[in-house]
Amino acid sequence: MSMPVFDTAAIERAATADLVFEAVRESLIAHAHGRTTVPPPLHLRFPDTDGDCHVKAGWVTGDPDFTVKIATGFYGNPAAGLPTNHGLVCVISAQTGQVRAILDDRGLLTAWRTAAAGALITHAMARPDATTLAVFGTGEQARLQVEWLARLRPIAAILVHGRSWDRARALCEELTARGQHARPASAEEAAGADMVVTTTPASAPVLESAHVRDGAHVTGIGADMPHKNELPPALFGRAALIATDDHDQCLHHGDFGHAVRAGAVTATDDTPVGLLLEKPAERPDDAITVVDLTGVGALDAAVASAVLRELTR
Amino acid sequence: MSMPVFDTAAIERAATADLVFEAVRESLIAHAHGRTTVPPPLHLRFPDTDGDCHVKAGWVTGDPDFTVKIATGFYGNPAAGLPTNHGLVCVISAQTGQVRAILDDRGLLTAWRTAAAGALITHAMARPDATTLAVFGTGEQARLQVEWLARLRPIAAILVHGRSWDRARALCEELTARGQHARPASAEEAAGADMVVTTTPASAPVLESAHVRDGAHVTGIGADMPHKNELPPALFGRAALIATDDHDQCLHHGDFGHAVRAGAVTATDDTPVGLLLEKPAERPDDAITVVDLTGVGALDAAVASAVLRELTR
Numbered sequence: 001m002s003m004p005v006f007d008t009a010a011i012e013r014a015a016t017a018d019l020v021f022e023a024v025r026e027s028l029i030a031h032a033h034g035r036t037t038v039p040p041p042l043h044l045r046f047p048d049t050d051g052d053c054h055v056k057a058g059w060v061t062g063d064p065d066f067t068v069k070i071a072t073g074f075y076g077n078p079a080a081g082l083p084t085n086h087g088l089v090c091v092i093s094a095q096t097g098q099v100r101a102i103l104d105d106r107g108l109l110t111a112w113r114t115a116a117a118g119a120l121i122t123h124a125m126a127r128p129d130a131t132t133l134a135v136f137g138t139g140e141q142a143r144l145q146v147e148w149l150a151r152l153r154p155i156a157a158i159l160v161h162g163r164s165w166d167r168a169r170a171l172c173e174e175l176t177a178r179g180q181h182a183r184p185a186s187a188e189e190a191a192g193a194d195m196v197v198t199t200t201p202a203s204a205p206v207l208e209s210a211h212v213r214d215g216a217h218v219t220g221i222g223a224d225m226p227h228k229n230e231l232p233p234a235l236f237g238r239a240a241l242i243a244t245d246d247h248d249q250c251l252h253h254g255d256f257g258h259a260v261r262a263g264a265v266t267a268t269d270d271t272p273v274g275l276l277l278e279k280p281a282e283r284p285d286d287a288i289t290v291v292d293l294t295g296v297g298a299l300d301a302a303v304a305s306a307v308l309r310e311l312t313r
Numbered sequence: 314m315s316m317p318v319f320d321t322a323a324i325e326r327a328a329t330a331d332l333v334f335e336a337v338r339e340s341l342i343a344h345a346h347g348r349t350t351v352p353p354p355l356h357l358r359f360p361d362t363d364g365d366c367h368v369k370a371g372w373v374t375g376d377p378d379f380t381v382k383i384a385t386g387f388y389g390n391p392a393a394g395l396p397t398n399h400g401l402v403c404v405i406s407a408q409t410g411q412v413r414a415i416l417d418d419r420g421l422l423t424a425w426r427t428a429a430a431g432a433l434i435t436h437a438m439a440r441p442d443a444t445t446l447a448v449f450g451t452g453e454q455a456r457l458q459v460e461w462l463a464r465l466r467p468i469a470a471i472l473v474h475g476r477s478w479d480r481a482r483a484l485c486e487e488l489t490a491r492g493q494h495a496r497p498a499s500a501e502e503a504a505g506a507d508m509v510v511t512t513t514p515a516s517a518p519v520l521e522s523a524h525v526r527d528g529a530h531v532t533g534i535g536a537d538m539p540h541k542n543e544l545p546p547a548l549f550g551r552a553a554l555i556a557t558d559d560h561d562q563c564l565h566h567g568d569f570g571h572a573v574r575a576g577a578v579t580a581t582d583d584t585p586v587g588l589l590l591e592k593p594a595e596r597p598d599d600a601i602t603v604v605d606l607t608g609v610g611a612l613d614a615a616v617a618s619a620v621l622r623e624l625t626r
Contacts, residue, residue, distance in 0.1 A: 003401070003417050005316055042355040044370055044379065051410050055368055055381055057357055066357065068368055070381050070403055072410025086410045088316070088403070090383055097364050097385025097399045102415060104316050 005102040006311055014310040015112060017151055020303055024116040025277055027060050027302035028245065032274025035061040036298035038246070050075040058297025059094060065308065066094045067301040071107060089304045101308050109307065113299045115144035117245065118221050121273045122195055123152040124280050125243065125289045126217035130194035131156035134185065136206045136230070137199035138162035138171045141221060145197045146175055146182075159185035159193055161206075187211070198222055198230040209234035214286040220255045221293050231255040231290065233262035236269075240287035244270040249294040256292040318415040319624055327623040328425060330464055333616055337429040338590055340373050340615035341558065345587025348374040349611035351559070363388040371610025372407060378618040379407045382610070384420060402617045414621050422620065426612045428457035430558065431534050434586045435508055436465040437593050438556065438602045439530035443507035444469035447498065449519045449543070450512035451475035451484045454534060458510045459488055459495075472498035472506055474519075500524070511535055511543040522547035527599040533568045534606050544568040544603065546575035549582075553600035557583040562607040569605040 006014075030036050042055040051074035059066035071087035078084060087110070089103040103109065122145075133155045135142045146158055158180050162168035168184035175182035190196065191211035196218040200206055209232045212218060220231045236242055236259035244250035251257045251267060260267045271281070273291060283289060319327075343349050355368040364387035372379035384400035391397060400423070402416040416422065435458075446468045448455045459471055471493050475481035481497035488495035503509065504524035509531045513519055522545045525531060533544045549555055549572035557563035564570045564580060573580045584594070586604060596602060 002320065003318055003415070005318060005415070007315065037357055039355050039357055042352050042368055042370055042381075044350055044352055044372060046372075046379075046407055049408055051407070053370070053379070053381070053405065053410065055355055055370060057355055057366070057368060059357060059359075066359075066366070068355075068366070068383050070405070070412070072405060074408070074410040077409055080409070082409055082411075086405075086412060088412055090401070092366065092383070092385060092399075094359055094364070095362055095387075096390055096393070096395055097366065097387040098395075099383070099399060099401055099417075102316070102318075104412075 007104050011105045014307045019306050020112050020116045023302040023306040024113050027298045028274040029278050030060045031298050032272035038297040056297040058301040060298050060302050065091050065305040067304045069300045091304050091308050109303050113303045115148040118145050119148035121291050122219045124276050126195045132193040133195045134159040134190035134193035135197050136161050138167040141199040158182035159190045161185050161187050161190035202230050203227050205232040206230050217289045219291050223254045226253045229258045233259040233264035237264035238288050239290040241289045242270045243273045243291040245273050245293045246296050250292045254292040254294045320417050324418045327620045332619050333425050333429045336615040336619040340611045342587040342591050343373045344611050345585035351610040369610040371614040373611050373615050378404050380614040380617045382613045404617050404621050422616050426616045428461040431458050432461035434604050435532045437589050439508045445506040446508045447472040447503035447506035448510050449474050451480040454512040471495035472503045474498050474500050474503035515543050516540050518545040519543050530602045532604050536567045539566045542571045546572040546577035550577035551601050552603040554602045555583045556586045556604040558586050558606045559609050563605045567605040567607045
């Protein structure tokens with residue numbers, strides 16, 4: 001039996017928004033209840049070429065497949081006309097260990113599951129009547145967070161803050177072309193939106209706690225290494241509810257960890273996002289809520305497994 | 314560009330003994346000099362189906378490619394008529410992070426690099442006039458250790474010891490059919506050979522130190538997890554020279570670690586095998602030498618990279 005390899009176009013057709021939302025929601029709930037296996041990732045660095053490689057594995061207990069995902073980032077690639085990121089997902093039978101397929105998705109499924117997770121939890125934690133959304137960052141994930149949240153609730157206005165005003169304007173034009181009302185904004189103005197999503201590789205907070213309004217919800221997406229930090233500890237200190245997608249990971253390399261080490265909150269102040277997706281928490285109108293998402297390997301497994309089912313049915 | 318997948322038959326043709334010996338030798342030497350990157354492996358367990366998955370990565374500094382190797386073992390597979398082990402090797406550019414190829418080798422290259430490493434170091438450490446070889450274990454690696462060592466030096470007689478006398482006899486018949494002189498032996502007799510190679514999944518020593526003769530060389534291949542143990546601590550205590558393929562790994566999950574924890578030797582008593590391949594150590598005729606091999610990810614990278622060069626030239 002030769003090993004099937006599915007390319008990005010096939011994967012893109014199979015991975016509908018409904019399929020991705022469902023797989024992400026179910027796997028975040030499973031993860032909150034400890035029904036997942038997510039070993040510590042493997043990591044290589046290539047200092048001479050400013051590159052790295054992360055390998056993440058995950059399994060939702062009882063699912064027919066698990067996945068091993070390889071993702072590389074080589075930051076000098078754009079200068080040579082190549083994409084920064086490459087990668088693939090191996091889908092492996094949890095019954096026999098046979099490799100069932102390679103999804104040559106070039107990072108697409110990771111981008112989409114990250115967008116879906118951010119959108120689901122932003123929607124679940126924000127006030128029902130929240131209508132303005134700010135995104136910090138102007139990259140792919142900034143655009144995706146808007147797109148995927150717009151599938152779950154109406155967004156009256158979008159504020160985009162980036163270090164580059166030109167890039168912020170370009171993203172706004174792209175969003176406007178898709179029917180959204182979007183405009184660039186200062187960090188202070190953006191931090192005052194009803195819903196704030198940060199999608200940057202920053203290593204120092206991108207907004208000030210004082211600029212976040214009572215009643216707002218803030219979703220941190222960018223932190224995936226110990227030195228990265230988007231949200232100020234003081235914001236966690238003000239929050240009535242803090243959620244994390246993985247307690248240990250968020251402590252180790254998320255914004256939550258920075259807040260704990262700064263003494264703004266204690267290490268037990270977080271709630272698993274899966275529990276909030278299962279049963280939304282009641283929130284006073286003036287409460288601030290914050291979620292720290294660092295990415296969980298079980299989501300890759302759930303999404304890839306669902307995509308492969310679709311591709312082979 | 315679609316991703317090339319090479320199957321086992323193509324890999325088998327490309328991976329000549331010369332190519333594998335050369336890649337293994339060079340990468341063991343590079344590893345001894347710290348010119349490799351070998352992150353801790355990633356590991357998943359599937360208790361309900363008695364399965365596991367190991368992911369190992371490796372890079373020889375400066376080489377054009379690195380590898381991520383996925384290997385599964387599902388121990389209930391044979392009952393369903395399936396092989397226990399599956400796996401593949403992803404060869405990735407260390408310049409750009411692009412996946413260059415998938416080697417769908419089903420574990421072949423791991424088996425061969427393990428055989429080549431064992432043969433190279435047994436040949437380098439054993440007395441030049443050593444002629445009898447004993448193997449403990451009757452599986453694939455037992456056969457391969459004999460085959461690959463026979464490519465490096467003449468072997469006058471082979472003793473095979475296994476828990477199953479029938480399997481030992483079957484392996485001897487196979488070796489005899491290939492022109493070797495092989496017969497089953499007791500553990501005591503086998504331990505008295507000039508060269509002893511252990512290839513078992515044992516969790517307690519398979520031979521007694523007292524049965525090993527002065528002047529003998531012993532190579533331990535089987536230990537790859539903390540609970541596994543093939544060689545008795547007392548044997549390490551008698552050894553004039555102890556070598557390890559990776560100091561930290563051998564301490565953590567090799568026979569050397571058992572000997573250190575038993576107090577038979579200290580944690581600094583080992584020499585990297587790569588140094589002995591570069592420049593053979595002088596050994597008194599009556600000295601006992603021991604090597605503990607646990608498997609190094611850099612070897613996978615070197616072998617896969619060399620095979621891919623051959624496949625695409």
